Amino acid sequence: MKGVASGQGKGAIELRQITKRYGKERVVDAVSTTIAPGEFFSLLGPSGSGKTTTLMMIAGFADVDEGQVLVDGTDIVDVPPQRRGFGMVFQNYAIFPHLNVFDNVAFPLRARKLPNDQIQERVQQALELVRLERFADRFSRQLSGGQQQRVAIARAIVFQPSVVLMDEPLGALDKNLRYQMQVEIKEIQQRLGMTVVYVTHDQEEAMNMSDRIAIMNNGRIEQVGRPTDIYENPASNFIARFLGEANLIEGTIEEVREDVAVLCTAGGLQLRARADGNVQPGARAHLFVRPERVTIVRARGGIAADPAINHATGRLAQTSFLGNILRHVVEIEPGIRVTVDVQNASGGLFRAVDETALLSWRAADSVILQR
C-alpha cells in the first residue's frame, strides 16, 4: 500500500482562540489546541457543545469569527474549503447517489484533474484498502450502511490528504458494526500516517480510537489528554460523569498534606484522595472514584486502619445485572450513594438488597474535584 501513504510529518493543526458566534451566543468560545502530524485527535462532547462547529471551522464550512486555524504553520481561515485539501467523512456518508462506488471514490481525483491512468490506480488502491474492490460498479442504494461508510472513507483518503476530518462517521451504524469500523478506521489511519480530527459524542468510540481526546462543553475545551489520563484524572465533575460512570461524593476538605487531601462528608466520614495544589482546607469539593475501582465485601468487624485505603459501610440499595458486570448501589449516608461495579466472573453473586456492605478503595484511585 505504499502508493496511498500520505506525506509523513505533514498535517499539523493549530487552533488559536477560534470563536464562532450565532447572534449573541458564542457556540465556539476561544478554542485553542495543537494537533500533531499523524495524530488521531477526537473532539468529544454532548450535542450543542460546539464540537461539530469547531470541525466545520477547520473544514471551512463555517466562518471563523475570531482566531486562526494553522495547518503546517499557515493560517487557512480565508482559504475556501475546496482548497484546504482535507479529506472529509460526513455523518450521513454523503455518497453521491447518481455515481457508482468507483466514480464516488474517483471524484476528488477528477476534481483535481488527475490523468485517467492515475485515477484508475489510486481508486483501485483505495478500494482495496477498505475491502470494496468487488463493489466498484454498485450504487449507494445497493450498499449496506457499513459499506457506504467504507466508500466515504475511501473517497476521503484517495487523494492522499495529510489531514482527514470525520464528523460522527459511525453515528448511523449499529453497535457491533460500529466497533468493527472503529478498528478499521484506526488501522487505516495508522497505516497511512495521516492526521485525523474526529468528532463524536460516543465516549467509548473516542477512547478506543484516539491518541488524544479534547472534551468540549458549552463551546470550550474542558480537558485535553490521552484517553487513560482523562478517564483516570478528570478535571471536573462534568468530565468525570461524561466519560463513563463516576461516583462523586460531596464533602468539605479537612486537610491537605502534600498531594493527598482528606475530605469529610456531611455524616462525618473521612475519605482520602489525590489532590492538586489548588485544593485548600475548608473548600467544598467532590471526591471522584470509578465504580470498578471500589470493592465490596460483606460487612465484618475490625477495619484495618490503612491511610492508603478508604472504607465506608452502607446499606445495599439496588442491584442491576448488566451482562458483563454486576452493578451495586450502596447508600453510605443519607443522600450519598456509591456505585460499585463487579465483574461478572464465575461465581460472582448478587448480594441481597438491604444487606450491609463494606466498601473499600485506594486513596490513589480517587481524585478531589472542585468544578
Added chain:
Amino acid sequence: MTVKKSRKFSDATVFILPAVLLLALVFVGPLIWFFIQALASVGTPAEMLSYAWTIITSKAVVTALMTTNWISLMVTLLVLLISYPLACYLANNQGMRFTLVLFCIVVPYFTSIIVRTYSWMVLLGRNGIINQVLLYLGVINEPLALLYTKTGILIGMVYVLLPYMVLTLFATMKAIDPSLMRAARGLGASGFYAFTRIYFPLSVHGVVSGSLIVFILSIGFFITPALMGGPSDVMIAMLIERSVEIMFDWSGAAIMSLLLLFATLVLYGIYYRVTDVRRMMGA
C-alpha cells in the same frame, strides 16, 4: 393475508369511483361521441384516412403545427431558464425570503388565466405602461411591437406556465441532500465543478418532467396566444376553434383534435416514465 389485502384494495377503489365516473361522463364519453359524430359524416374508414391526410398536410395545419411547436419549444426553454435559478433559490432558502418568493410565484397560479393575460395586454400594448416608460426614459424612440406578436405570446405564456416548472424543479431540488454539495466542496471541487457534476445531474429529472409538463400545456394553449398573438401566429388549438366556430368544419376539427390528443398522450407517456424512474431512483 392476501384476502385482506385484496379487500383493502377494493375499499380504496370505492373512493376513486366518483372521480372515474365523472371523468367518463363529462370527458371520455363526450370525446368519443364527438369523434364518432364528426368523422361519421366523412364516410368509410378509407375515406376517413385520406380525408385526415389532406387535413393534416394542408398548409394551414402544417403552419399551425410549426408555429405551435416553435412557440412551445421557446416557451419551455425560456421557462426553464427563468425557473432553474428561482427554484434553486427557493430550495436553499427558508423563512421570510422563501415565503415571499413562493407567494409571488404561487398566487398568480390561482388567478384566472384571462385576468392575467389582460393584465399583460395593459402592460405590453402600444400605449401600454412598458412602452410609455421606455419612451419616457429615452431608451426607444418608437413604441415596441410587444403585443399581437410572437414576443407577446411568449411573454404571456412564459408567465402563465412558470409556476409549473418552478414547483416541479423545487420538489426535485428540495430532495437533493445539501450535504452532497458540501461533500463535493470538501473533497476539492470548485463551486462550478460541484454544480455540473453533482447538483445538475441530480436535478435533471426535475428539468425533464418540468419541461414535459410545460411543453404539453403549451401545445394545447389557447387563451393567451388568441388574445396576445398577431393574425399570423395561429397555434393548433386556435385553428381547431376556428374550424368549429367559423367554418363549421367539425370533421376537420375532430382530426386536428385527435392529432393534438395523440401528441399529448405520447408526451404524457414519456413524462410518466420519467417520473416513474425518478421514484425508483429515490428509493
